[in-house]
Amino acid sequence: MTLAIDGVTKAFGRFPALAGVSLEVRDGEFLSLLGPSGSGKTTLLRVLAGLDQPDQGRVLFDGADFLAQTARERRVGLVFQQYALFRHMTVARNIAFGLEVRPRATRPSAAKIRARVDELLTLAQIDGLGHRYPTELSGGQRQRVAVARALAVEPRLLLLDEPFGALDAKVRKELRGELRRIHDATGVTTILVTHDQEEAMALADRVALMNKGRMEQVGTPAELDTTPASPFVFTFLGETNRLACRVDSGQARFDGFAAPVITPREPADGAAVALFRPEDAALDGGTHAQGLPVRIVEIHGRGALRQIECLTAVGERLTVEVAEAFATGFTAGQPVRLTARRVVVEA
Amino acid sequence: MCFVTPCSAGCCRPRARLPAETSPQRALPGIVLGTILVTVPLIAREPIPLMTEQGPDEELAAVTLGAGGWSVFRRVTLPNIRWALLHGMLLCNARAMGEFGAVSVLSGHIRSLTETLPLRVEALYNDDDFVGAFSAATLLGGLAIVTLVARTMLEHVIRAADRAGAIEEAGA
Numbered sequence: 001m002t003l004a005i006d007g008v009t010k011a012f013g014r015f016p017a018l019a020g021v022s023l024e025v026r027d028g029e030f031l032s033l034l035g036p037s038g039s040g041k042t043t044l045l046r047v048l049a050g051l052d053q054p055d056q057g058r059v060l061f062d063g064a065d066f067l068a069q070t071a072r073e074r075r076v077g078l079v080f081q082q083y084a085l086f087r088h089m090t091v092a093r094n095i096a097f098g099l100e101v102r103p104r105a106t107r108p109s110a111a112k113i114r115a116r117v118d119e120l121l122t123l124a125q126i127d128g129l130g131h132r133y134p135t136e137l138s139g140g141q142r143q144r145v146a147v148a149r150a151l152a153v154e155p156r157l158l159l160l161d162e163p164f165g166a167l168d169a170k171v172r173k174e175l176r177g178e179l180r181r182i183h184d185a186t187g188v189t190t191i192l193v194t195h196d197q198e199e200a201m202a203l204a205d206r207v208a209l210m211n212k213g214r215m216e217q218v219g220t221p222a223e224l225d226t227t228p229a230s231p232f233v234f235t236f237l238g239e240t241n242r243l244a245c246r247v248d249s250g251q252a253r254f255d256g257f258a259a260p261v262i263t264p265r266e267p268a269d270g271a272a273v274a275l276f277r278p279e280d281a282a283l284d285g286g287t288h289a290q291g292l293p294v295r296i297v298e299i300h301g302r303g304a305l306r307q308i309e310c311l312t313a314v315g316e317r318l319t320v321e322v323a324e325a326f327a328t329g330f331t332a333g334q335p336v337r338l339t340a341r342r343v344v345v346e347a
Numbered sequence: 348m349c350f351v352t353p354c355s356a357g358c359c360r361p362r363a364r365l366p367a368e369t370s371p372q373r374a375l376p377g378i379v380l381g382t383i384l385v386t387v388p389l390i391a392r393e394p395i396p397l398m399t400e401q402g403p404d405e406e407l408a409a410v411t412l413g414a415g416g417w418s419v420f421r422r423v424t425l426p427n428i429r430w431a432l433l434h435g436m437l438l439c440n441a442r443a444m445g446e447f448g449a450v451s452v453l454s455g456h457i458r459s460l461t462e463t464l465p466l467r468v469e470a471l472y473n474d475d476d477f478v479g480a481f482s483a484a485t486l487l488g489g490l491a492i493v494t495l496v497a498r499t500m501l502e503h504v505i506r507a508a509d510r511a512g513a514i515e516e517a518g519a
Contacts, residue, residue, distance in 0.1 A: 049411055071410045078411040084404035088426040098412035101422065153412055 008057030019213035032204035077150030085134040092130035098153035120148040140171040276340040278321035291337030374461035381449035393435035394428040
């Protein structure tokens with residue numbers, strides 16, 4: 001039951017929304033389509049749902065041509081950012097919709113539909129809300145209904161288009177966990193579209209990172225983290241510092257220290273710009289410390305982590321993230337030495 | 348003399364213009380067509396902005412859930428615009444009752460045969476039959492009130508049907 005997307009292109013006027021996308025989604029997998037807005041991830045989702053036809057390319061589901069089937073025939077569950085619940089129907093009727101519109105021959109009996117609705121209300125943890133109307137629910141509850149409605153038809157593929165985009169941070173986190181739990185309970189192959197890298201990395205088995213209509217990298221969150229395919233992947237997935245360096249046989253050399261280059265695999269020697277994460281950098285205030293001489297400008301942050309802002313001799317601003325206990329040894333104005341344990345080099 | 352005074356010209360013209368072979372039977376389709384042409388756009392004027400605002404997401408969701416075109420229209424689109432559609436129909440009805448210009452030209456204006464109420468009011472008024480004119484106008488006013496009452500009753504019926512559906516589910 002794998003989904004194979006092969007060389008799919010789609011242009012809106014002269015704007016290429018998808019510029020040749022290939023991707024394989026495994027059976028039962030939770031895959032996240034990640035990318036900045038305009039990267040083509042929603043267009044790809046609409047192609048999979050049958051709401052858009054690509055200009056070129058093939059989509060095979062379990063070996064069968066998916067594009068030859070209408071949206072109706074594909075049995076794909078789609079969850080929208082703005083919920084798209086039927087506003088004139090109660091929650092129970094919303095969930096039952098996919099079963100009630102089936103032709104008489106394949107439609108389950110009224111009792112069976114009711115049982116299925118109850119089951120889904122429990123799965124989505126919205127028991128007792130069946131008789132309410134969508135307008136009487138909170139945003140989080142509405143999205144739970146939307147997921148339950150999509151699951152009612154036992155879809156072969158569950159597609160979610162920025163499902164938490166309209167929710168506040170706390171509800172979003174809560175629903176994230178719920179979605180993963182529902183996925184694990186049903187085993188349905190799930191594709192989640194999001195622009196939130198934290199969400200994608202926390203939820204998905206694999207992340208497909210898109211940029212400008214192309215696939216930048218597909219891999220597990222750990223793979224994307226440790227071996228980013230390009231500087232774009234590295235910058236999109238977290239905070240970065242920029243610092244001029246000199247590349248020499250796979251090492252980025254700075255004034256006072258050197259760090260291994262993780263991307264690209266074989267960097268060209270010469271002057272370059274290095275990128276590194278605040279959490280990959282370290283500070284040392286000792287008199288014999290090695291590293292780039294910097295001066296601490298400001299220390300801020302709360303909870304377990306502190307961000308220490310530093311300035312180099314030539315005025316480059318760098319951020320270092322350290323544990324709260326470690327930060328107490330530093331004060332603003334103090335000269336320290338900075339090192340980074342891994343860098344990415346911009347071509 | 349008919350050409351001299353504007354008043355008599357207004358009174359005489361329809362009757363003077365009526366050709367002998369015009370039959371009342373042939374006037375009816377004209378009245379109906381004329382009225383439709385002038386009033387039906389009013390039905391669309393209410394739901395269209397509403398549908399534009401709501402967007403196609405609900406219909407798209409229905410399609411991915413396996414609903415066919417007719418099913419999407421009957422179960423999703425139509426219920427969503429039913430109030431706007433009802434108000435549009437009422438506006439259309441009001442306009443049809445009051446429509447004058449198109450019907451006046453197309454009907455042929457034969458008394459008691461191819462006349463609508465507004466035309467009758469004008470004819471009576473022009474004949475200086477003020478009692479008749481005001482009676483007919485009052486009848487028009489009465490029809491407007493009947494329409495309003497019908498509207499309120501319709502709203503009750505639709506609301507009650509919605510509630511019945513909801514209760515049925517709550518019980519289930």
